[in-house]
Amino acid sequence: MESIRLNLPADRQLVKSLKVGDEVRLFGNIVTGRDAAHKYLVEQRPDSVRDILKGTFIYHCGPVVKKVGGGWGVVAAGPTTSIREEPYEAQVLEEYGLAGAIGKGGMGEKTLAGLVKTGSVYLHAVGGVATLLAQRMKRVVEVRMLEEFGTPEAFWVIEVEDFPALVTMDSHGDSLHRQVLEASRKRFDELLKQKG
């Protein structure tokens, strides 16, 4: 499949045109943010991180990092399960002007409605492929809230190059996760009736 190049901050028209099944490659700065970050973004509505989030993707990821010289290097950085951010994500996308979220496992109807409303997308990175994804990270640009949240939960601003992900939820209201859930539920109901 031909993959689509996305330079960051993103061209919002291009993001809006993406469809479930499209493979994308990201170039530019993304920002990690997971459980503590989402709770913080919604409950405190801080101004201190607006500049780094605007126009890019929030990556559900708690990386393994290493001190290198005066800065940081990323050792391993695959996605974490996104559904935990379901209560917050739609609001986070809208409030901070994000182009979307990157994670794994997909998200629910509330987020999907948020994607439609804001013209953003949910990108699925392959869970567990942490070394491969870390090698697509050129450098740590900066980190915020490290002291308060600890390594896995901090906002790591990371410049990526050729970072692969799959569009699994789009701004047209489609979701691969919903499709697979519905098909597998049908199979599950049939298998329940079959004897082992």
Add this chain to the structure above:
Amino acid sequence: MSRVDYDLFRRGTAATIEAAATVLPTDVADALRRALEKETGEAARSALAYIVENIELSQKSTSPICQDTGYPTFWVELPAAWDRSRVAAIIREEVAAATERSALRPNAVDIVTGKNSGDNTGILVPAVYFDDAQGDSVKVKLILKGGGSENVSCQYKLPMGSLGAGRDLEGVRKVVLHGIFEAQGFGCGPGIIGVAIGGDRAQGYSLAKKQLMRSLSDRSPVPELAALEETLLRQGNELNVGAMGFGGATTVLGVKIAAAHRHPASYFVTIAYGCWALRRKVMVLSSEGFAVSDH
């Protein structure tokens, strides 16, 4: 026969932690390669290709396969001459040292303050369980099980009316299949399913997790349970959830079942969901030194 040698134990523990985090067991890596070969779903095939490439990259660069290096859980079989508290202290120190070297991510968070301890030690972390040794050698089994896969592990109480699951192996089949269905997308499939039938609630979770230490080619010695393992492997894959929940031919790589006696009033079925990055290693100490293997 192994001498009591705490320094050797320390070196072996450090090597075992590093190997577990960076080198996927051969049986699991081979199963993932086979899954890639036969996958026809485009998205699942692409996911499996990245997974296989990542396994090789991690091993080559000795960096963690997955950034979530999990709950470090050790089962230690110790001959009587060894001091358990000293062994537990060495494990704790080596887990902290591995975290300092970035072989492990700091994963221990204080419930009250919300602070990450920063070195993977804390209350009940790392988990260390002791058993008496079968012979006179020291054996350490380690699993680094990620939080995402632990979150989709679950426990059923039979009977379960909504699934028509009664208190028999057919009921077990139904709830395990339900557990695999429910885990879709969240546990980083294709998964390895550890199942415990019976016991009390705590024993169920413990026994189920221990099943993840078994080789994928291992079959239960109980013929009825071996048959159920096979059925659930086949039917689990027939759900077509696929790698990462993208839809595809391989949803589970293995189902490993063990049973314990149950209380007449209880019938628990416990599932330990292992993600594809099943990081398990076994270390054995001998007079020659230590040896680290996959299971």
